[in-house]
Amino acid sequence: MSKINFQNVTVQAKANIYFDGKVVSHSIVIEGGAKKTLGLIYPGRYHFNTELAEKMEIIAGHCKVTLDGKDGSISYEENQSFDVPANSGFTIEVNDGTCEYICTFIN
Numbered sequence: 001m002s003k004i005n006f007q008n009v010t011v012q013a014k015a016n017i018y019f020d021g022k023v024v025s026h027s028i029v030i031e032g033g034a035k036k037t038l039g040l041i042y043p044g045r046y047h048f049n050t051e052l053a054e055k056m057e058i059i060a061g062h063c064k065v066t067l068d069g070k071d072g073s074i075s076y077e078e079n080q081s082f083d084v085p086a087n088s089g090f091t092i093e094v095n096d097g098t099c100e101y102i103c104t105f106i107n
Contacts, residue, residue, distance in 0.1 A: 004059065004102070006030060019046050025103070034104065041092060041099045049089040053106040057081040061099035066091045 008031035016025045016037065023046055025039025041063065056065075062077040068089040076082060084090050086106075092099075 045093040053086040054084040055104045057102045063099045064093045
């Protein structure tokens with residue numbers, strides 16, 4: 001993937017750490033108020049609940065995702081994305097290496 005740059009952002013220095021450090025992200029706010037997290041996921045299987053709708057962009061690595069209420073998982077890799085509805089959740093699985101992502105929160 002080509003280099004991604006964000007201009008005029010506010011960065012939350014404190015990391016968001018989940019599952020004993022196996023999922024780590026940092027929050028940013030883009031000029032205009034759009035909120036994103038930039039993170040990485042180590043091997044394992046993790047479930048996240050959502051309040052707002054989210055767009056998850058995979059920027060490196062690969063994963064399998066099962067949206068709440070859906071049967072079966074779908075594989076995603078670099079340059080692919082998936083949407084998660086508000087007030088739902090998803091399970092993400094990384095089998096090897098790390099998976100890097102950008103999560104955009106959709107109001």
